[in-house]
Amino acid sequence: MARELKEVQGIIFKRQKFHEADLLAKIVTQKNGIITMIARGALRPKSKLGASLLNFSFGTYVIYSSGQGLSNLRTYKNVKQFDGIFNDLTKNAYASFILDLADHAFIEYQNIGKYYDLLFYALQKIDAGTDPEMITQMVQMQLLAAYGVAPELRHCVICGKEQGEFDYSIKQGGILCSQHFYVDSARLHLLPKETAVLRTIALLPFERLGTVKINSATKKATRKAIDRIYQETIDLNLKTKKFLDELNLSM
Structure with missing residues (x-):
């Protein structure tokens, strides 16, 4: 060529x-x-x-x-x-992980469409000082589709119910309403507000990244949930993720 x-x-x-x-x-x-x-x-x-x-x-x-x-x-x-990212170890670690995650989702020269805008906007937000953990969780949830494992988060995967209390089922590939929790005993057993956060950050237009604010306990729970979703559906072993986890433990 x-x-x-x-x-x-x-x-x-x-x-x-x-x-x-x-x-x-x-x-x-x-x-x-x-x-x-x-x-x-x-x-x-x-x-x-x-x-x-x-x-x-x-x-x-x-x-x-x-x-x-x-x-x-x-x-x-x-x-x-992005000077704010380049000069700050924590911001650098989150941004590196986000871009590494994208690097593994696509082959070279593949048009990545809307995901470029997602990545650029996420870096802008992290650079400007928006909570990098929350931005990273949003990108992780929205990149699942790029890996071909987009979860069903708009309604219960069994009955289609859109309102009520929900939990996340990796096995079923999305959310279960409380009437169908019995379908998967290995569901993530999240609190309703934790499942609500996962739904919100996955479905939120990227222009609104950074507008979701949650407490540290919920953020820790959703981080663990997202880690499990990735481990059990994609099974990546990224050095940038390992470094980020080590950094979080030391903080």
Whole structure:
């Protein structure tokens, strides 16, 4: 496939040294999905490319690409950075996990559509100081669909009831109303308000991310619930998640 010069808009989220002076960087883009770029000579003192590839930088990158494999970074325009995330360990940990989660949900060059907006908005909110734990839980719940395991949260999976008390069933793939709790003895046994939070953050338009405020006990319960949902349906083993968990334990 022929290489062509193209401009992509996106967010840098991983980088590593490649050979003596080159850099490999991953970027999540609006229209071209996740791309791995090679920046030749980016680590040389006089190169300007390296500064544009710091994690949580975003802007326009001009690349040679064939739509598969490595793309070559030629230059960049209007690159800025989420400084609040870059300079804060906790924000950095949450943002890294969010982008790592997205990286595992899609193959390279796959158009990720609305999920780019979700990710960008989430980073904006974390950068600005909105509770990163709550933002991360929202992204986790909304990314389940990208993994092909979107739960049914609008109504009971058995009878379709939309109002009342509910619990979450991993086995049934969604919520159960109180009349059908007996269907799954291994349901998560959440309090009604905890299930309500899971429903809200999964169904909330991303433009309203950060508007949900809950107490620390509920937030801890929903975090444990989401962790179980991911473990039992997707079974990822991400270093960014392990680091985030360690960070939370030490706080």
